[in-house]
Each structure stands twice: as C-alpha cells, then as structure tokens.
Amino acid sequence: MPVYQLLGGKCREAAACYAHAGGSCREEVVDSIRAFMEEGYRHIRVQLGGYGGLSSALTRPDGAQDGAYFDPRGYVRAHLQLFEYVRQQVGDEVELLHDIHERLTPIDAVGFASDAERFKLFFLEDPLAPEDLEWFHSIRQQCSTPIAMGELFNHPREWQPLIAGRLIDFLRMHVSQMGGITPARNVAAFANMYGVRTAWHGPGDTSPVGHAANLHLDLWAPNFGVQEWCRFPEHVYEVFPGLPEVRGGYMYPNDRPGLGIDVDEELAARYPCKDQVEQWTQTRLPDGSPSRP
Template sequence: MKITKVECLTVHPGWRKNLIFVRVETDAGIVGWGEAYSQYDRDRAIAAQVEELGRYVVGRDPFQIRHICQVAFDDYAQRRASLEFHCAVSGIEQALWDIVGKATEQPVYNLLGGKTRERIRVYANGWGYKLREVADYARAAEKVVESGFTAMKLDPLPRPWRTFIPRQHIRQSVDIIRGIRDAVGPDVDILLDIHRRLAPMHAIELANALAEFEPYWFEEPCQSENIQALAEVRASSPIPTVTGEALYGRAGFRPVLRERAVDIINPDVANCGGILELMYIAAAAETEMIACSPHNYNSTTLALSATVHASACMPNFIITEYFIPFEELGAKLCSNPLKPVDGYITLPDGPGLGLDVNEEAVRSMPGKPFPKRDLPLPENEGPRNTALSKAF
C-alpha cells in the first residue's frame, strides 16, 4: 500500500481559530484523517507546512510511520524544527495511524500495546471565555458541572499578558476562584492555566494566594523554556505545577524532565509530533514519576480521538482537555464524535481513530481570516500593568 495524496483542509469553527484537518489517501482506497494544532493568525503558515511536507510523504508506505517522521525531521527540516513543522508532522502522523488501524481492523490503542484503562477523564475548557465578573464565572461554572463535568480549567488573570503584574491582578484572581469554588462545591476540580505569563515571584505569590481553594494544578506559570524559573515555582508552590503545551518533541521535554521542574506535563498530540511521539514523551515522564495530562486545544473530533487513544496506553495519564465551544461543530463534522459522560470518555472500539468523518461537511466550512485583533500600543502600557506586587 502506498500513499497517493496528502491534503490539508482548514475549517472555520466560528470561534477563536481555524482548525486544520489532514486527509491522507492510499492506493488501497483507505483514507486516514488527522488534525494539526493551530493558532489564530498562524494557521495559514501551519497549513502551508502540511502541504509542503505532504509532497514528500506521497509514494511512501503508510505503515512506516516511525521512518516517515524521522525523515521529516532529519532530511526535510534538516533538524531545524518549529511550531509549524511539529504541527504538520503531528497531523500527518495521526492520519497514518488512522490508515494502519483501518487496514488491520484495529483501534489505534491496540496497536500501541493495548489499553490500560476503559475510560478517559476530561476537564472542560473554553467555558469562561471573555467573562469578567465573579458572578458570571460562578454561573458559567455551575452550568459546566450541571452538564456532567467534574473538572474545569480557566485562566483567572486579567489581560494583557505581562511578566510583571500589579497586586490587583492577584486579588482579582482570588475573587474569581473563590466565587467558582463557592458555586461548584469542594469536590469539583479547578485547574488554573497561567499561560506562561508570570515572573516566578508573581507566580509563587499567586499560587499561595489561591491554595486555600485547593486547585487541581497550576499550569504554565512561567515561560516553558526557562527551566530554572519553573523549578523555582514548583519548589515554592503549594499547588502541583504543569508545563508542556509549548514544548515540541522529546528533545523539548528533556530538560524539564531531567530537572524535575514540574509535577505534570501536558504535551499536545497535534503539535508535539503525533501519537507515537506523545507516547515517547509520556514514557520518559513516567520514569521520573511525573504525570502526563495531554493538552488538547483542538476540535472534539480527530485530535481528541488521537489523544484518547494515546492516553489509554499511558500508565501515568491523569486527565485530558475537552473544549466545549467546539462541541457543536464536532457533531457536524463527525457522525460519531467522542462525548463525555459524567466527566469521562469511553474508548472508541472502531478501527483506526474510530471516527466517521463527514468529508462533505469538512469541505463546506473552509477556513477564513479572523478579524484583526486589537493588540496593545505603547500608550496602553503603564504603571497599572507593570507595577510589581512586592517591593525589592
């Protein structure tokens, strides 16, 4: 069997960013699907990388997944990787596993060594987008719990994203998380996402201020490339720390794992290099007794299914991400999307990734540019945004 075509299909979901699907055809009539991670204003660059790399995948055996990925890095990229490169590899790699699973009539998790669990726990994200008032967060959180989730994630800090913040930002975050905890009770897990924003001194202050509400974790308090900063926060934070969504491939995770700079890693199957690379990263973390919680700011179809298949085979898996705002779109793009029940997704049992993609629907919603965002100007900066929370 040979690959005859690699196609990149961008989809406009109507919220936040375009999605990038990868369709791979073979001469045996088997079609595989995958998904590449995307970001607003960068999706066209990622799609272009899928198309360029796809030219070198045509003519190859889809079963040779490991070699295809190695050639992509060594020879195509000449060992100069990037976000766009890793996203492209991830989408294509998932599609190859989908083909292999369909050809062998096996779900992908069986081909990865077999499942270690029947259900995958998920947390809700996207539910707090653009909320400002504490009461609004509380009401939205209650709705998330009413829909069956037992865990939810949010970023409690106000914008803009800056390294040094005023104490008021910390107070506001405390008010928001207190309101949510009072609304949902003690048994719902609240996950905090800091989005690589803060200097260690502010991250530690924020973690200590929020500890009384018993958050499940404290995600990406500092830039993930600064291992020493992450380790400093982990050493002083009463909340378990997380990093990984902006790290790519095993090499990107190596310094974090070697230094035990966090308690949990969250690589994304749609940008870390794909399903097999995610398994390698998780296995490396397992040897350091670090948990793995795959990131999934992607659709509730292909990337979610790829994440579920990989997570099923990870002994150190704890929870993964589910984006509520993409749920309605997922039902249009796939006749059997994975749906959480009581906060868990049951493993699919169909071949490959186990999804029936509605190709006509995918092609009917092509990606398009989003409106230009209102990014800050120098006059928007000032003491209010840059004042330090503590004196030196």
C-alpha cells in the same frame, strides 16, 4: 483494531475530561461551574474575563493600538479572589484548574503559585515561558501547587529536564506539535517513571482528529491525569463521523479501527476557513506593548 490496542491496550474505559468555566465576573464563573458539575464534570478550569483577564479599568496611553489589554498584577489579584470565592460557593467537591498562559514575569508567577497553594488547585498551567525553565526550581521551593506545562514545547530537551527533575506534575504537550502518537507515547512512558501524569493539550482549535488521538493515548497511559475538552458545534460531528462522545464528564471511544474517526470532505467544503485575526493573539500590556498570546 483501535489505536489504543496497538499501544498495548487500555487501562480505563473512558478518559476524565475538564471543562472551561469563564465569565466577566465571579458570579458568572460560579454559575458556569455549577452547570458543568450538574453534567458530571469533576475537573473544571476557571478563568475570569477570558484569556486577558479583566481590563476595563486600564488607562491606555494616547495612540495605543487596539487589542486585549492585560494588567498582570490586577490579573493575579482578581484570580486569587476568584479561587477563594469559588471554594466558598462550591467547596472542595470539584477540582479547579487554571492557565496563566505564560503572561506573568517569572517572579510574579512564583508568587502567584505560592499564594494559590491554599486553594488546592488540581494544577496551575503554564506559569512560565519555555525560555524561563530555570524558574521552575523556585516554584517547587516555594509551594506544593501542582504544575502543568508543555503546550509550547517542540523538542525533548525542553521537557526532559522538567520531568527528570520532578519540577512539573502534568504534561500539556500538543501531540501533533511534538511529532505525533509515537513520540507522545514515549514521553508518557518516560514521565511515568517520575510520577508525572498526562494532560494533553486539547483546546477548541484542536481538530476532532487531534482529540481522537488524545483519547487513545489517554486510554492506554497508566499515568493519565485528565484530558482537556471543548464542545464542538453540531455540524462538526457531521463532518467528522466518529468524533469521541463526551458524557458525564468522561470521553468515550468507539470500537472502529484506527482512531475511530473519519472526515466527510464533501461536507467539510461547506465550512471554509475564515481569514481573521483572533482577539487572543492581540494581547497587550497596559502601556500598549505586546504580551504573550
């Protein structure tokens, strides 16, 4: 029996996904958006210059360490201009999403959310760090931009007040990090009472098994919002037979028991993990001090 049946049955045949559109300039971002739209995607996350924004114009202090340098104020200006340009080019036919990655000061995050309101984002993700949750009241008082939050959360005390206070609109928790399918189901049911929808964390470094778990929760949840999805290389589909299929902007399950996915351990051994430092973990502010990754 598929897991979604054990949860109570499915509310939908497939889960709407959002894709990631990025580029070093706004024209590249729009080209990426249009390509995804042609594939059928209706929800697209837009980022300019990768996770750290555009940093080529930054002047670093002598002796500053290497890293992905990030100018918070420049990031805000560039992305507000990006949102405006994207709306001019593709109109309102596509839902736009954006992720701040908690890299702004709370007051700058409040201002960014307010200034972005006119672009009608589907949601603005992680505007604040988990230790700054009180600032969500200020965002709500300033604007109606939908807010998504949760990928760094670990404990119910972090998400309960935001849900009950109707301070966020989408749950972005990482299912394995919060304890697995049962805790995720419980949180989704709790959030449903407050009009908060699910948008489980599903970046490229989430395993195919994790994506399958996300999908079964998506199919069951009456308050499903959207599902993050990143394309895998072809060999990953061989290592993980049963990996959910995505077409036309939707993720589809199979009817196999459990999560419907398996692992070919012998084939997986051909692709050992690489011991390397990812550039996004080396984000720095203009003066060289570390920023949140």
